[in-house]
Amino acid sequence: MTSSVNIGDLGLRERKRRRTRSSLVAAARRLTLESGLNGFTVEHLCDEIGISRRTFFNYFPSKEDAVLGSTAEELPEEILDDFVASGRTDPPTPLIDALTELFAEFGSRLTISREEYETMSAVLHREPQLMPRLFARAEAKSQLLIDLIIAREGLPADSPTPGVATSVLAGLARRSLDEFFADGNELSYPDVIRRNIDALRYLFPSSPPEAASGLPASNQDPS
Template sequence: MNESATGDLGSRERRRRETYAALTTHARTLTADRGLNGFTIEELCEEVGVSRRTFFNYFATKEDAVLGAKSADPIEPFAAGFLASGPAAAVDGSGSVPPVALKDALLELFIEAFATLDIPRADVHDFMRAMHAEPALMRRMADSARHRQRALAELICQREGLEADDPYGELVALLVSHLGMASFQQFIGHDGFCSADPGPEASESDDEARTRLAAILTSNFSHASRLFGA
């Protein structure tokens, strides 16, 4: 690929990210101020300066725009590598020998998955105002988290060579899901839920932010290891 083509791809990706960010930011502000029923998709598009068709290239509903919802599970693209590092794959000769410890593989999985997220550092305040304005959004977010936690539990059981409904997978998935959420809250700053000031972290580059988030995840996972004497 020549430099011009690479530059065009970079420009398109930047525009995509800018449009995505503008739609989520304005959807959150409008929801916080008026509620979900207080504005139309057309009004949101006018605020952002895009067409209705462009909106539906990113989101299916206003709710999705507020949540910044992605249809794909962020862990799914890394599932194959996670499975290949486990004891089940080592037994059949398709994975790592020796296998990677589960706690280390989970940490790497979360770091990889979190690195793909569009992290709403600057508009956390409006995001949380929107959640409080529309409790249904909070319930939907919780339902999505439970679905992904269940998928992670099944993935853990598959990696460890266990039955899909083994309670061990559920317990580990519950623990690391809470670790991930706690790490994310620590990343954005707990005061960010109540403060209109996004803090100095809002000026971080994406690479700096992801490096800091990876460090927080690593630290919190190490504390969990100490809990079990590992």
């Protein structure tokens, strides 16, 4: 069994790791706004935080990645496994319900503040060349979700359903983030994303069972 001392030590190390990571991201964004991406080096950033170059690369592979940072912790494997398993219960949880809970769970793990959100928006406005990296990150997460939906629903790899679902929900997630950080908002992110998905349900109250096959209803054999 793990002793309480070891558990405390792990907690302490993890808190220190997160503080260092957060400090690197904040400093990288501040320097970017002050001098532009080309106006400072990794060594300069390390001096600002008081860490070695070697330590920096334990956190980020590049200066650009430090600027982009991360808005949320990765979802634990058990949560992703539960999402897939929810399609095999009796009766199975509807896909839209399972996706709603998955996105709400992801949103509940957001670690970005309104100030950080506004700073990041300003950084992207100043250095738009960072956008492709941001899109690449989003694409990797989208592919993960597509693979999870395929596994959950038992769909063929070329089915359009997972990609469409991922694109729609990703758009709602971005909209929900803007609404979450809007002045005057008092709702949690999970509440905002659930409200927006409810609006989607209103627009599309039901879907024909044939949609799960990935083929238009008109192509199905009615017999």
